[in-house]
Amino acid sequence: MIDDKRPDPESSELTDEERATYEWQMWVPDFGEVGxxxxxxxxxxxxxxxxxxxxxxxxxxxxxIGKLVLAHAGQVxxxxxxRQLLMTHAGLGKSRVESARRRLLxxxxxxxxxxxxxxxxxxNVQSLVSQADVVVDCAPLFEERLLLNQEVVxxxxxxxxxxxxxxxxxxxxxxxxxxxxxKCLYPQPPQVWRREFPVFGAVSGxxxxxxxxxxxxxxxxxxxxxxxxLVTCNLRDMTFRTMTIQRDIHCSLCADIHP
Amino acid sequence: MKIxxxxxxQLKMALGFDSEEVDVPPASTLLDLLQKLxxxxxxxxxxxILNAQGEFQPSVLLCVGDKHVGRDLSVPLQDxxxxxLLSVISGG
Numbered sequence: 001m002i003d004d005k006r007p008d009p010e011s012s013e014l015t016d017e018e019r020a021t022y023e024w025q026m027w028v029p030d031f032g033e034v035g036x037x038x039x040x041x042x043x044x045x046x047x048x049x050x051x052x053x054x055x056x057x058x059x060x061x062x063x064x065i066g067k068l069v070l071a072h073a074g075q076v077x078x079x080x081x082x083r084q085l086l087m088t089h090a091g092l093g094k095s096r097v098e099s100a101r102r103r104l105l106x107x108x109x110x111x112x113x114x115x116x117x118x119x120x121x122x123x124n125v126q127s128l129v130s131q132a133d134v135v136v137d138c139a140p141l142f143e144e145r146l147l148l149n150q151e152v153v154x155x156x157x158x159x160x161x162x163x164x165x166x167x168x169x170x171x172x173x174x175x176x177x178x179x180x181x182x183k184c185l186y187p188q189p190p191q192v193w194r195r196e197f198p199v200f201g202a203v204s205g206x207x208x209x210x211x212x213x214x215x216x217x218x219x220x221x222x223x224x225x226x227x228x229x230l231v232t233c234n235l236r237d238m239t240f241r242t243m244t245i246q247r248d249i250h251c252s253l254c255a256d257i258h259p
Numbered sequence: 260m261k262i263x264x265x266x267x268x269q270l271k272m273a274l275g276f277d278s279e280e281v282d283v284p285p286a287s288t289l290l291d292l293l294q295k296l297x298x299x300x301x302x303x304x305x306x307x308i309l310n311a312q313g314e315f316q317p318s319v320l321l322c323v324g325d326k327h328v329g330r331d332l333s334v335p336l337q338d339x340x341x342x343x344l345l346s347v348i349s350g351g
Contacts, residue, residue, distance in 0.1 A: 052350040140351035165268040165348040184329075186347050190318035192269065192306050197351070204350075230320075230327070232267065232345065243322050243343075246329040 008038065018110070022064050035220035036064060042219040043067035043112075045132035047120050047148060049100045051083030051201060052162045053138035055208025056215070058086060061104045063216055067112040068104065069131045072096045073119045083201030120144040125151045134215050135159040138208070142189035149174065149182035153254050158218050160226075162211040166198045167235040169207035172226050172245065173214050179227035180247035181254040203235055260285055260338035262292060269346040270319070273303045283336065289321060290332035292342060307346055320345040 014036055019026070022036050044060055046053045049072045057068055074096055076087040084096075091099040097115035104111055114131065118124055120139060129135060129151040137148050137159055145161070152159040153176045161182065163170040174181050210231070217223040230243045249255055262281050271277045281299070283292055293315060296304060308316050321328050322343040328334050336342070 048350070050351050138350040140349050142347070142349055145349060163348040163350055166272065168268050168348070170345070170348055185320060185327075186318040188318065190269075190307075190347055191310060191316060193349075195351075198272075199351070230345075234267075241325060243325050243327050243345075245320075245327040248329060 008034075008041070012040065013037070014040065018064065025063065030222035031220055035222060038220045039064050039216065040066045042133045043069060043131060044215055044219075045069040045071065045128055045135045047128070047135070047137060047139050047144065048072035049084070049086055049096065050080065050138060050140070051199065051204030052164060052208045052211065053136070054084045054086040054100065055205045056136045056138060056162065056212045057100060057104060058107065059209055059212035060215060061108040061111050063212070064108070065111070065219075067114065069114045069116070069128060070097050070100055071116040071118060071120060071124070071128055072100070073117055083199065083204045085201070085205065120147055122147065126155075129155050129157060132157065134218050136211050136215055137161045138211070140195060142186075142193065146182060146189065150253060152176060153181050153257070156257075160211045160214040160218070162207050164199050164204050164207050167200065167203055169203055169210075169233045169235075170230060171207055171210050171214070171233075172230040173218070175225075175227040176254060177257045177259070180245050181251065183253045184248040184251045185245060187248075187252075206235065207233065260287070260336070262287075262336055263339075263341045264292075264296065265341060265343040267343065267345045268348050270304070270307055270344050273307060274300060285338075287336050288332065289323065289328065289334045289336060289342070290315075292336060293332065308344070318347050320347065 026032055026036050046057045049057050049070050075093050076091045076096055076099055080087045086100040086103045097117050101113050101115050125147050135152050137145055139145050156176045159174040161172050217225050230245045232241045265278050266274055308319050310316050
C-alpha cells in the first residue's frame, strides 16, 4: 500500500456527470469516490506524447485526471503514426501537442491541458516539473530522462519511467528519498544508442497503459507501486518479470536525501 | 558450474539471440562471468558492456536471479543461477 498520510488539498466535489462517467472505476476497492476526487484534483506532466506518452495521456484523460501538462516539440510525421495514438493522418505536418490536445478533449472535455511545444531542456525542466504532482517520463533521449530525474529529485516528486524497444518494455517508479533514482541505475547515457529503433505500437501502448496505472495509483494512494522495482516485459514470449533494483549509496543526486 | 545468461533489448539484437548457458569455474564471481562473456563475444558485446577504458559500462543493469546487484561485480555465483544483462532503453 502507498504510505501517504498527507491531508488532501482543498478539493472540488465530483459533479453528477463525473459520477456517471467514472462509475465503473469507482467500484474498484480502495479507490472509490475519494480516489476519483484525488485524480480530479491532480496534475501530471507527460514528456513527450509519442508512442508511450500518447497512451499515458489518453488513459489518464479517460480516468478523469484534472490536468495534463504535455511537452513535445515538432510536427506529426508519417513515421509517428504506427504508435503515437494521439496523432492522426489528418494532422500530418501540424503541431504534435495540438493534435494531442484535440484528441484528448474529444474524449474528456473537462480536462485542463497545458501544452508546451518543446521537449525537456535545461531551460524549461524546472517550470514543467513544478506544474505537476506526478511526472511520467516517456522521452526518447537519455539526456532528457536524466534531466527530468534530476529535477524530480530536487522537487521531491514521483516519476513513472516508461521505456520500450522492439517487443520489450521496462517500467519503474521513482520516489525520491525512497527508491533508486535513474542516476542510481545509470549515471550517464549509454554509449551506444540509436535514436530511432524497432518497435510496435502495441508494445508502446501496453507499457503506456501500465505507466498510466502507476500514476493513478500514486495519485489516488492505493495498490502497490514499483518503487525499488523494475518490471520487464517481453511480448515475444509474453514473459513479465519484476526485478528488485538497488539504489547507489554514493549517488551524487539522491544519496543525501535517503533516511 | 553452469550459468544461464539472458540478454535483453539492444544486447539481444547485437548478439542475435536472447539466452545462452555458460560454463564457469566453481566460486566464480559476476566479474569473472563478464570477463568470460567478453572473450566469447569480443566484437558484438564489447561496445555495449565496456567503456573506452575497458571498464564495465554502467548503463547495462546486472541482475542475478530477479535482483539487480548495482555495481558490485564481486557477487559470487552459484551453479544453475540466472544472470540478466539489461541494456537500458527509452521512449519515442
